[in-house]
Amino acid sequence: MEQVILSAGIDLGTTTSQVIFSRIKLENISYTAVPEIRIKEKEIIYKSKIYFTPLTADNHIDIPALRSILQREYEMAGISRQDISTGAVIITGETSRKENAQQALEGISAEAGDFVVAEAGPDLESVLAGFGSGAAAASRGWEGAVINFDIGGGTTNAAVFCNEEIQDSFALDIGGRLVRLDENGKITYISDRLMPLIKELSLPIEIGVKAELDKLKQLTDALAMVLLHICQGHELTAVEEKLFINHGIENRKYKRVMFSGGVAECIYDSSLDGDYVDIHGVNKYGDIGPLLGESIRQMFSQEDEIIVLEPREKIRATVIGAGSYSVRISGSTVIMDDGCVPLKNIPVLRLHHTEQEHEIQEEYKIKRRLYPQTQQIAISFAGKRAPEYSAVKAVAKVLADITRNEGDILLVIVEQDFAKALGMLLRQFARQHHIICLDRIHAAEGDYVDVGKSVSGIVPVAVKTLIFKS
């Protein structure tokens, strides 16, 4: 038995924006009356043109322009928003720090589809790019980690994977468009975030000045050096440390490196080498992207200790990550109420102690105060593998009891496989509530979840770790 769902991925980057549609094939591999749904295949069925992200004169996201891009692309793909069951809009890079990012997400939801979740935040972008580039999949075949650097116009998003699991993620202010040039090679823009580094290198790079190739190269070499030092586990200088967004990293060594993002198109293409003898050759896109790509290629190819892996996708890594990897599927035996979904941006209340009834009551009471009484929340806990009936019954009773005076929907998410049993009990004990009880999903404290309509008995869930956190 096979079922197909369509997923949309929309990436609004600092420089470029794009849309992809993928077809996700689900298959029931069980021979018995307990379904076991697996994702059989993910296929990209449509890739949009790569657009320049529409910005208004005051550097805001131009929402009406964005809408018309989306309308056009959905039309070209022959897909209507009703066909889309999952997916994500991700606002990335410097764009996500623009104040109207939230408005943009809301502004396009009508065009994008019902259960296309909105996400932003540099760490999340890193993770999605790492899935889209193929770094996560590549990490399965080796011992140790694979690090993916997704280098776009505004930022570099790094994600570390080990056996397909995310280990670490971070972001840096390193990008191809942090310095921009006009057609004559005159510098028109320098990001504030690069100024300390330019000062430290005492480079004559200033707005209005005609750029010298070797000076720009010194800058891109210095940026490439930061990435190399991260891989080698070197101490970073104070100026280099300042390039990190939100948080730094632990010192570790990475032997296997993959690059994606727009700049990666220039990293892997050594045929471009001859183009960079003068500033006009470099100035193909009116920025330092190609030069940064060359610096990275040169610097990493000299290192015998480091293996540079070829990505599956480069400039499209993030959008493909958003379209194909942002949504997880629940276990196959759950309790679902499709009348209550989609649910979006539901904060997770994580219970760490579920052994004793009074522990649940106390922990819940303390944590519930963080949210308004009327706010829908998701209760999440790990649970035991093959738990005893009496224990699950006790938990169900307490959960029904403590949520008695809350809204319509009781949403519970556990990690181990017992949601159908727990949900059945919740239906008995919490009769006034609609019950949604899902398993095989990890949702941590501080996460937000989106829950979509069930497909063949399984439920798509997006667990979002960071929303506009900065």
Next chain:
Amino acid sequence: MKEEFVPDVSLPEVKDKVLIDNPKSLELVKRLKKATNARLGVGRAGDRFKTETLLKFRADHAIAQDAVWTEIDESLVDEMGFYKVQTMVNNKEEYVRRPDLGRIFSEESTEAIKRDCIHQPDVQIIVADGLSGFAINANLKDMYAIMMDGFREKKYKVGTPIFVRYSRVATMDRISEALGAKVTIQLIGERPGLATGESMSVYMAYESSPKKPESQRTVVSNIYSNGIPPIEAGAQVVHLTEILMREKKSGVELKI
């Protein structure tokens, strides 16, 4: 003094050990082993198994044999108020040799069932020892409890629960026929493999009958602590019972 004890080779975690000498990547062999219950990464001594592998193999085989020859703990079904009957089989040896006798009852037994048990139930629960006593001992209690709670909630008329000694799957057809049950649910010990001796199956049928083919049955299998957890299987059986009651059919006729 720890040296006084011989390690228990029957423990499941013994199989997790990588026995290849000097593996190039221990981490990757472990990862590979996690993907399957098969005995991968066991190395070799010449062209034979290593002693540890051989002992583990024999221990697992012994568990499978014990599962077949172990009687179920009848105090368990007594406590839960089960009615007890026996097939035409007289003892375990005969049970293993004569599958045909494990499917039928004597006339006296059939009459006794008709005389002592509730007729025309919506749901008839049967527990059968099958080929693993361990399976019933390990999983019955929790699974039965959640099923009963679920059926009570649905207000189904539940028949007298029946335990059948020396039973094959087909006894459910005879009991269903004798009592005129709508949905018959049989919990039975699975033929043990080398992975576990505790796995249980559930067979369900709508108006289960010896006149119908085997394809009348809907199956849930692999119920044990490392497979489908017993309570989750119980909840799924309650869910399936609702479907069988509504659709008035089961097995391959039922598209789920």
